[in-house]
Structures are given as structure tokens and as C-alpha cells.
Amino acid sequence: MDNILKRVREIILEPMQKMDITIDSITWEVEGKYNYLKIILDRELPLDIDTIVEATNIINPILDEYDLIKDEYILDISSKERG
Secondary structure, eight states, X not given: XXXXXXXXXXXXXXXXXXXXXXXXXXXXXXXXXXXXXXXXXXXXXXXXXXXXXXXXXXXXXXXXHHOOOOSOOEEEEEEOOOO
């Protein structure tokens, strides 16, 4: 799975950079019977919900196109928590 997560980072990196967004982390987590692909985004300005939705609308079709993950999963995209 590490190679797949690395490839996911590679294919979404440029579109996120165009939005001035950095990819903080990408993880695969299993919770009960559900698989989650969790992508945490960050940028200098706080990420609001509209920007997260915009990023999701860019990332989701890219993941569908490349079809790297054969298992069913829930895509969970959020912003990095700031202290």
C-alpha cells in the first residue's frame, strides 16, 4: 500500500500546487469494515470548507482515472489542524 500512497501523492501534487496547497499526509486506514483514504491538506492561509470541496472535486476524478486502489474506500479529505 505504501507504493500506492506514494503514487497518489505524485498524481495529485501538481493540481494541489496550482491551488497553493501542500499535501501534509496521505494514509490508508481500516476502521471496522470500512477503508479510508485520508488526505490531509495544508497551506499558508487557513483552508476553508469551500477550498476543501474544490480540492476534493479535483482529486476525486484523478483517483478515478488512475484507478490505483482496487478495494472499495471512502475518500476523506481534510485540512491540517493548527494549534
